[in-house]
Amino acid sequence: MTTLDWTQRFSGTAALPTRVRERLNKAAHIKHLKKGERVFGPTKIPDGLMFLYEGRIRVSQSSDSGREIVLYRVDAGESCVLTTACMLAEEAYNAEGVAETDVTVVILPKMTFDRLSAEEDSFRNFVFAAYSRRLIDLLRVVDDVAFGRIDVRLADRLLTLGQGLKEVRATHQELASELGTAREVISRVLNDFQKRGLIEQSRGLITFRNKAELEAIAAAP
Amino acid sequence: MTTLDWTQRFSGTAALPTRVRERLNKAAHIKHLKKGERVFGPTKIPDGLMFLYEGRIRVSQSSDSGREIVLYRVDAGESCVLTTACMLAEEAYNAEGVAETDVTVVILPKMTFDRLSAEEDSFRNFVFAAYSRRLIDLLRVVDDVAFGRIDVRLADRLLTLGQGLKEVRATHQELASELGTAREVISRVLNDFQKRGLIEQSRGLITFRNKAELEAIAAAP
DNA sequence: GCCGTTAGGTGACAATGTCACAGACGGACC
DNA sequence: GGTCCGTCTGTGACATTGTCACCTAACGGC
Numbered sequence: 277m278t279t280l281d282w283t284q285r286f287s288g289t290a291a292l293p294t295r296v297r298e299r300l301n302k303a304a305h306i307k308h309l310k311k312g313e314r315v316f317g318p319t320k321i322p323d324g325l326m327f328l329y330e331g332r333i334r335v336s337q338s339s340d341s342g343r344e345i346v347l348y349r350v351d352a353g354e355s356c357v358l359t360t361a362c363m364l365a366e367e368a369y370n371a372e373g374v375a376e377t378d379v380t381v382v383i384l385p386k387m388t389f390d391r392l393s394a395e396e397d398s399f400r401n402f403v404f405a406a407y408s409r410r411l412i413d414l415l416r417v418v419d420d421v422a423f424g425r426i427d428v429r430l431a432d433r434l435l436t437l438g439q440g441l442k443e444v445r446a447t448h449q450e451l452a453s454e455l456g457t458a459r460e461v462i463s464r465v466l467n468d469f470q471k472r473g474l475i476e477q478s479r480g481l482i483t484f485r486n487k488a489e490l491e492a493i494a495a496a497p
Numbered sequence: 498m499t500t501l502d503w504t505q506r507f508s509g510t511a512a513l514p515t516r517v518r519e520r521l522n523k524a525a526h527i528k529h530l531k532k533g534e535r536v537f538g539p540t541k542i543p544d545g546l547m548f549l550y551e552g553r554i555r556v557s558q559s560s561d562s563g564r565e566i567v568l569y570r571v572d573a574g575e576s577c578v579l580t581t582a583c584m585l586a587e588e589a590y591n592a593e594g595v596a597e598t599d600v601t602v603v604i605l606p607k608m609t610f611d612r613l614s615a616e617e618d619s620f621r622n623f624v625f626a627a628y629s630r631r632l633i634d635l636l637r638v639v640d641d642v643a644f645g646r647i648d649v650r651l652a653d654r655l656l657t658l659g660q661g662l663k664e665v666r667a668t669h670q671e672l673a674s675e676l677g678t679a680r681e682v683i684s685r686v687l688n689d690f691q692k693r694g695l696i697e698q699s700r701g702l703i704t705f706r707n708k709a710e711l712e713a714i715a716a717a718p
Numbered sequence: 719g720c721c722g723t724t725a726g727g728t729g730a731c732a733a734t735g736t737c738a739c740a741g742a743c744g745g746a747c748c
Numbered sequence: 749g750g751t752c753c754g755t756c757t758g759t760g761a762c763a764t765t766g767t768c769a770c771c772t773a774a775c776g777g778c
Contacts, residue, residue, distance in 0.1 A: 337636060337639060337640060337643075339640065339643070339644035340644075340717075341644065343643070343644055345639065345643050345644075347636075347639065357628075357632075358632060360625075360629070361628065361629035361632040361633060362629070362633070363629075364625060364626050364629040367633050369633060369636050369637075370640075371636060390618070393614075393621060394615060394616075394618060394621065395615075397611070397615060400614060400615065400621075404581075404585060404628075405585050407578075407582065407625075407628040407632070408581070408582035408583075408584075408585040410632060411578075411579060411582040411628070411631060411632060411635070412582060412583070412588050412590060414632065414635040414636070414639065415558060415568075415590050415592060415635070416590075417639055418558060418566065418568065418635065418638055418639055418642060419558060419560065419591075421639060421642045421643045422558075422560070422564070422566050422642045422677040423560035423561075423562065423564055423566075423677070425733080425734095426733080426734070427733095447755085447756065447757090448756075448757065449755095449756080449757095456643040456644070457734075457735075458734085458735055458736070459756090459757085460734095460735075460736080460737090460757095460758085460759085461733095461734060461735065463756095463757060463758065463759090464734090464758095464759095467757095467758085477757090478743090479742085479743060479744070479755090479756060479757080480755095480756075496561075646764080646765095647764080647765065648764095668724085668725060668726085669725070669726065670724095670725080670726095678765075678766075679765085679766055679767070680725090680726080681726095681727085681728090681765095681766075681767080681768095682764095682765060682766065684725095684726060684727065684728090685727095685728095685765090688727085698726090699774090700724090700725060700726075700773085700774055700775075701724095701725070
């Protein structure tokens, strides 16, 4: 079906015998999506387990009132269990996944997924670990939202998004959606950061001036 | 080891062949805990999957500053996957489970758990479903905390806790811990409810006066 | 009844969210 | 170059929620 052997890319499948991996390569569907496209959402639930072969997916939840919060990101080599969770639970929810870069996903049909988790320990453990990881991620989100100060969270998120870079390319609205708050709030805090010489701003771009101090803020003031 | 055949109580084990269930009954540890006791926590992670045979467990997360929020409740017949998640992830977290009634839990050693999820489809599905359910629960919590109004959330929680009863026995502090907010906030909102004739209050007790109106509030005003 | 503990009340203030609207900037286009 | 238009950002007033300090009321044990 394809020449792409994705099974080498995931810790849950890489160790499987060649014979099994060939079977998987036959059963799976491969999809390419452009940056910005919706990978899954309330009206678009894939019928199987999703592996992210390449790129990054941003998973977020949105409110009726139009606000949004980023729950976590799925990186290449990870699987996205939230979709399977929703498949099973059949409950209302409003989380969606958006391709943050061009993306290649592998979709393993439910039947193959079931068989594999029965037969292969390493695969099953991989799936359990994926679930666990997301649970922990969500615990962190709850903790932040319920108890965290907005300046602390923003400083932290800027540094995360800026990973070793000198700047972050994002609008205030996008940052608000990261943290589940309103744009005006972000504007205020960023202006405060700027006054204190921690960053510089221009349209859609934030430049670091003093990462050390930002880190201090992010570590709870 | 015990005369209690817990395997009949869980949809993941009830359908298993008698032989398997006998083996499980041998392998599992049974624990009785009194109301109010901590079932698990950061310093007390059981080394296996936990089934709740009888009673109810409240799972909550607490902040450094002493505030607390209830994440979900585990009812009899359900399993508590959060502990296994933490086992796998080995990350810092501060969720804990407290017995809300006297409680009987069954702990299945990791090894038995692994074997069973490999061999028995119904058991594996049970576990996956449990994970999914909790993920969905947490999505709901995030949604509430990030986007919900406090009066709406409180009305909803009161009705949930009051399930068909005429009153709810809880202090303001306890309700604050349910929602992850401060006691003063609860006091204010409850006083408002009282002024509007929706409830009556006395020490540690809230009596419904107008459930219909509360439901209207809970359904987002 | 007395006393200590816990539950609840209150006002002032800080932090965050909402709303309405005003500028400011950048790209497209001529 | 200028002009237009959509998007991004700034701002002030106000509502909601969280924090703090301190007080009063209710209950339980003795």
